[in-house]
Amino acid sequence: MNKKRKFLVISLIILFTVLSFSSGQIKRGGTLTIGVDQEVVGLDPNIVTAFSSFRRIDLLYNRLVKYDDKLNIVPDLAASWEIPDNLTYIFHLRKGVKFHNGRELTAEDVKYTLERILDPKTGSPGRSYIEPISSIEVVDKYTVKIKLSTPLASLLSGLASNNCAIVPKEEVEKYGNLQRNVVGTGPFKLAEWVPDNYMRLVRNPDYFEKGLPYLDEIIFRVIPEQTSLLAGLKAGALDMATINDGSVILQAKKDPNLVIMQKPGINVRTFGFNTMRKPFNDIRVRQAIALAIDRDEIVATAEFGMAMPSGPIPASVKKWAKNVKLLPFSRPNLKKAKELLTQAGYPDGFSFKIVCSPTYEGGIAVAQVIQNQLKKIGLKPELEVLEWGIYIDRWKKRDFDSMVELRGGDPDPDRFLYRILHSKGAVNNFLFKDEEVDKLLEEGRKLTKYEERKPIYDKLQVLISEKTPVIFLYVPYETQILKPYVKGFKQVGNGALYYLARTWIEK
Structure with missing residues (x-):
């Protein structure tokens, strides 16, 4: 071998070695232990509303399509689809997909599930996402045709x-619902669940994405205190944790042995009212409260700066969101707020309760800042701090004066706004009804071109800010803290964890 060729061979060997070392070689097997601060509230995907439940469902079930880490719609159970016209969608399913009970998934399961979601008796929040569906036809074993009564841009x-x-129909009929009995198609299967302690998921050997998942099992440990989550990471008891407390994240950033993954999310922190209860049925009262709210102070105090102030559309979805500072009633004006309260008949203010929960999602830190801000205009808010399960129950029953929440956002404004602000929206917990808002929401979902939809949602953001059934506060950053040996995980932006199917442990 001449010197030139020998040098080239050695150089290539070094190059491949460096690339292999830098990229990391995928390793199969092992257990990943994740710390979370709250327990699930059931596991039936068609019924639940809690983020804590969704984060397990991410790994146990699949949808026809899903979002990737760039928020693009990509195949999931559907290998491909066609849209021959704006009222017709044809989905071609993957072949050989198996439920955890061993049965193959077919077009009949898609039809059953969507009809279950559309049935008002099910009480599914997903109903408002797909309500214009007029028929679901099983074309063949692996093909489903969906017809709409009106166009739905966000389908x-x-x-x-x-x-x-x-x-699967047979499992729903067997158990009544799937809140405690998981039979999905996801990369992991439920193996063990000790409520308020831990949940163990094991690798699904029949998962349709060949070679996935890489891990043998994932254990979710419920650790309510965020400081304890960080302590678990430092001690090696946890490999990964979802941490939302800004003060704890700041501590974690000082530790060179931890990896902090952070990006602006699409979920929105809100402060909303039961608009059917006095005095919140008076728009002047709601507007006065909006004028007392200082988003920047809430972000700085409750989130330690790790959030973006937002209006009705998540600020991180820049394609649609208007600058919150340009929206009405979005900047503090205490003088005007007091004038509105006087006009409404409350010159000396009034007392009311703010429902919240000690968990991050329950927003107690946000509620405390709001409480202090509203005292400046003479109001006397009292925090009603509830255990998480009771908080969710009160949310479902619309039993509150006002409530701090974390609302699930979406890249499409129709799917986010229609379900929470249309008079027939599935999760319109504010009991808000407004003909003009309804009309615009209905118009916005029927149009399919961005340039036609944009003016409608621009107008809606202004109108919603004026009507103030709910005050949209900010978009929190999505934060995951990992040990350096956890590889392959990606953040989606909505908190989804399905990239854990592509995660491995490099030890």
Whole structure:
């Protein structure tokens, strides 16, 4: 071998070695232990509303389509689809997909699931995502044709939601629902669940994406205190944790042995009212409260700066969102707020309760800042701090004066706004009814071109800010903290964890 060729061979060997070392070689097997601060509230994908439940459903079930880490719609159970016209969608399913009970998933399961979601008796939040569906036809074993009564620009986005995950009819009929009995198609199967302690998921050997998942099992440990989550990471008891407390994240950033993954999310922190209860049925009262709210102070105090102030459309979805500072009633004006309260008949203010929960999602830190801000205009808010399960129950029953929440956002404004602000929206917990808002929401979902939809949602953001059934506060950053040996994980932006199917442990 001449010197030139020998040098070239050695150089290539070094190059491949460096590339292999830098990229990391995928390793199969092992257990990943994840710390979370709250327990699930059931596991039936078509029924649940809690983020804690969705994060397990991410790994246990699949949808027809899903969002990738760039928020693009990509195949999931559907290998491909066609849209011959704006009222027709044809989905071609993957072949050989098996439920955890061993039965193959077919077009009949898609039809059953979507009809289950559309049935008002089911009480599915997903109903409002796909309500214009007029018929579901099983073309053949692996093909489903969906017809709409009116165009729905956000249909694919709706079908990408966890609430539209596909379930087997026989298991629903066997158990009544799937809140405690998981039979999905996801990369992991439920092996063990000790409520308020831990949940163990094991690798699904029949998962349709060949070679996935890489891990043998994932254990979710419920650790309510965020400081304890960080302590678990430092001690090696946890490999990964979802941490939302800004003060704890700041501590984690000082530790060179931890990896902090962070990106602006699409979920929105809100402060909303039961608009059917006095005095919140008076728009002047709601507007006065909006004028007392200082988003920048809330972000700085409750989130330690790790959030973006937002209006009705998540600020991180820049394609649609208007600058919150340009929206009405979005900047503090205490003088005007007091004038509105006087006009409404409350010159000396009034007392009311703010429902919240000690968990991050329950927003107690946000509620405390809001409480202090509202005292400046003479109001006397009292925090009603509830255990998480009771908080969810009160949310479902619309039993509150006001409430701090974390609302699931979406890249499409129709799927986010219609379900929470249309008078017939599935999760319109504010009991808000407004003909003009309804009309615009209905118009916005029927149009399919961005340039036609944009003016409608621009107008809606202004109108919603004026009507103030709910105050949209900010978009929190999505934060995951990992040990350096956890590889392959990606953040989606909505908190989804399905990239854990592509995660491995490099030890």
